[in-house]
Every structure is written in structure tokens, then in C-alpha cells.
Amino acid sequence: MSSTVAGAPPARRRGTLKVRNAIIGYSFIAPNFIGFALLTLVPVILLFYYGFTDWNVFTGATFTGLDNFQRLLRDASFWKALTNTLYYSALHIPLTLVTALSLALLLNTGLRGRSFFRTVAFFPYITSIVAIAVVWNMLFSETGPINRFLAIFGLTDLPGWTASAQLAMPAVILVGVWREMGYYMLLILAGLQTIPSQLYEAAAIDGANAWKRFWNVTIPGLRPTLFFVTVMLTIGSLKVFDLILVMTDGGPGQATLVLSQFIYQKGFIENQFGYASSSAIVLFLICIAITVFQFIWNQRKDS
């Protein structure tokens, strides 16, 4: 902005110009930043205060040190929520990544009608989660089409998936993959388009077969994209909430209770803001730690 103004201004004028430019710059950012700071940055900071208090609706916030965290360690529901979150992530992340990558590679072959297939794959992502949850719940019900289909292969007497402690989580994971794979497919497709086609031609001339080209050209070329996708997917899986809330509400029992829902229940249903905040700190730290770990790992791979 300041770089070129007709003629070279004298030193003092350049100084005031700098101040003027800074004010103009801040004025552009201010409308968004004020809202962003007040409703995102400040809450994040406040979280680390509330988490160390016993605040609830009836009493004010008193500082209680690590009491909340000691209580979390003894809280069986919290551990259940934590392990369920990891269970969901451990399956949801690789399955989504593999399906999204497969779809992107299939659609990157330059075949006719690929924009149609791209639209189809992406469509679930833009639809309302309440609507798709109720549809999938019917599809997964005891006498629903999925169990009928599986019965053809001899898998009879299956319960309704979302009513079964064993099958509820797999059902939620499948719907999660179905819903999100198209979104990550788009990101990977964009990444694939940045790989120069000369690299493939050179590899082909060197006698690399399709498998070798995939591992030695496609995957290295996609590294930045796959890294970004993995980070987004990991955070998305660790914070999973609305899909589970509308499909199973954490049930049956606590079979699909996840960390975000634990925070929600403690905070908004039981009004224990302090205790809920301490579990929210755990979620926050897990997400940050994994993101930082992934960044470091990526940097080491780079060098």
C-alpha cells in the first residue's frame, strides 16, 4: 500500500504516510476482527479460567485449582467419551482418506461425465445433518433395507444398528465417511491438478509402471494436500458432535458418547460450566497437540 506514491516524499511525510497507511489497514480489518476477537479469541482465553473454577448456575466462579481435572480422571463417563472419540477417529480418518483419495484418483482420469460423479460424491456434504440422520436411522433399522440386504449374504437376525451397543458406532462412522468423503475428494482433486503432467511423462519414459508412478509421482506431489486434509480430518473427527447427537444421542447407553457431547451435557444440560470447561480444555489440548505433532512430522519429512 505504502510502497509507491508518485515522487519520493521527504522523510517526515513518509513517516506520517506510514501511520496513515497503518490506520487505513486496521480500519479494513476492524469490522471482522472485533467480532472474531470477541466471540472466538476471548472465549478461548476465558476457557482456561473457567476450567479451573467450580462455576455453575447457583454459585459464582471460585478458583479450585486442579479439582476439576482430578474429578475428570475419576469420571467413568469422561473416559468412555474419550475412548469413543478415539474409536470414531481411528476408523473415520483412514476410511475417509482412502475413499476420498480413491474417488479423486478415479475422477482425475479425464473421463467423460466426471463433473456429474463429482457432484454426486459431494452432494451428501451440503445436505442437512438432521435430515440425513433420520434417513440413515431408518435405513439402519432392524427391518430396514440394510439388514435386508445383508440377510441375502446370510447375515440374519441383525439388530437395528443404532439401537445396538456394538453396531451403533460403526453405523455412525459409515454415515460420517459417506457424508464427508466428497468434501475431502474436492481438496485432493485440487491438489492433483497441481502435479505437472511432465512428471508423469518423464516417469513413464523411465519405464515406471502405473503402481510406481502412483507412489513416486502422485503421492509425493500430493504431500502438501494430504497433509492439510489429514489435519482437517483429524480435528473434524476429534470434535465430532452433531452427527452423533442427531443419530444416536450418544446411545444406546453411552455406546456413542463422544467428548464434544460430554462437554455439551455437562455445560448446557447440567449447568456445570466449570467442570464442562475443564473437559473442553482436554479437547482443545488434544486437537492442538495432534496438529502440532502433524506439523513437525511433516517438516521432518520435508527435509
Next chain:
Amino acid sequence: MTATTLQPPQVEDEIPAFRPRKRTALGTISRIVLYVVLIVASAGILLPFYWMIVSSLKTNNEVFTVPIQWLPSVPQWQHYVDIFARTEMITWLQNTAFLAVVITGLQLFTGSFAAYGFSKGRFPGRNILFLAYIGTIAVPWQSYMIPQFVIMTDLGLANTLWAMVALQAFTPFGVFLMKQFFDTIPEELSEAGRLDGLSEYGIYARIMMPLSIPAIASLTLLSFTFVWNDFLGPLIYLRNPDIWTVQLGLRTFIGQYNADYSMIMTGAVLSVLPVAIIFLLGQRFFVEGIASTGVKG
């Protein structure tokens, strides 16, 4: 039906063979196999939507008949009239439309304004501020929703539609999307404007914005979609039934009529329909908007 989505490894095995980009490199047989795979996958992906639409047109008893009935015997179109009589759908639609318009407008303004500052401005602290925006990508909303709720309550916004406006109008998403686009506009254009005596605000309004129509379209459509589909925000902030959105209303409706399957499916279709239409009409902007930022709203 979900066979195709259930068994990704099979699809994966076939990829390397199809890796060459040029169509000529694909043999006829492999191309046929590829199409079969894609068509089966598409059918699997779309089946829930087919089920949803067909069930909404069936009578309630037909929904779960054995064997599965793929078409309703007599389409029950009156479900789409009845639902307006049996629910507060009109109110929900009005509330959602209000939010979609106000939030999208604010996002466009504050997002593009800030993006101009971050993209073209030169001032101390710019990079640190932008880093704060980027940093929030790694921070789940679920982790700070409680302190945020407290602030909203203190501001007197909880349990009003303005809470949703405040919640979604200032997300970093709009800033990222617009900044990505502004970064591609050559500096020479702004210089020319400056020489012609335009202020920075003039350059923003008369050079950058008119050149950014595709990005504006992307942001408008994505923002509308996020607002329309949002469930958690309304769940926490909108307690009074008269300020419910479509998603929140649908959720309650499902709870009340939990055995009335065809009616529930009618509600589901109505809640998906507007976004589906917008998506099909403007999908280029969806795809470009997502590919350029990669960040959800």
C-alpha cells in the same frame, strides 16, 4: 446398497492401473470397468436420498413393507401440504431465511473488507493477526462454546436470532476465501487506481470487488448453505419455538411424530431441497470456493 461405500479397498486396488491422465492411455476394457465402479458408487451414495423422497410419497404403512417397495403405489403428494398445517414450518422458514440473508451479507462485507487489509495492506502486526485467524482452524468450536455462550448471554443476545448472526457473521472462513482471491489480483491494477486518485476504500469498492464476482458468488452460496444447515448453533442459542430454524424445527418434529415415517421424510426433503437447488445451479462456485480455501465455515 452400501456395498460400494463399505468396501473402499476394492476400489483402491484398481487405481494404479488407471493412473495415466490421458484418455488415450486407458484401454476400452479398463474404461468400462471404471464406469461400472463409478456408477455403482454413485447409486450407493444417492440411495439415501432416493429412499427419502420415495418414503415421503408413500403412505406410512408402505415405508417398511417386505419386500422393499421401490415406488409408492399411489404418490401421496398431500404430505407436502399437510406438513405446513401440522408444523410451524412457515415460521421456521422465515427465521432461517432472515438469518441466511443477514449473515451472508455481513460475512461478505466484513470478510472481504478484512481480506483486503490482509492481502493488500502494509501495517505492523498484519501477519500476527492473520496467524490468529489461521490458528483457529485447529481449535474446535465445541471447546470454547461454553465461554462463548456466557459472553452472548452477557451481551443479551442468547435466545435471540442475533446470537446466530453474531456467531456466524465473523467467522474466518469469509476472510480466507476472499483473501485467496484478492491475492491473485495484480497489484498494478490498484496502482493504476491510486494514480487516478482513488483512496484505498475506492480501490476496494471499485476495483477489487467488481473483479471478485466469482469469489463473492462462492462465499454467498457457501455461507447460505452453512447457515441453512447449522444445527448446533441454533440448538444452543435458540430456545423459544418462535425463533427456531428449519433444522431445529425438523428435529423437534421428528421427536413428536417418531412413528409417522412418511411425514418425517417429507420434512427431511423440505429441509434439503433449497440447498440442493442452489447447489445444482451454482455448483461451480461451491467447488471453487472449497478448493481455494479448504476450510469449513
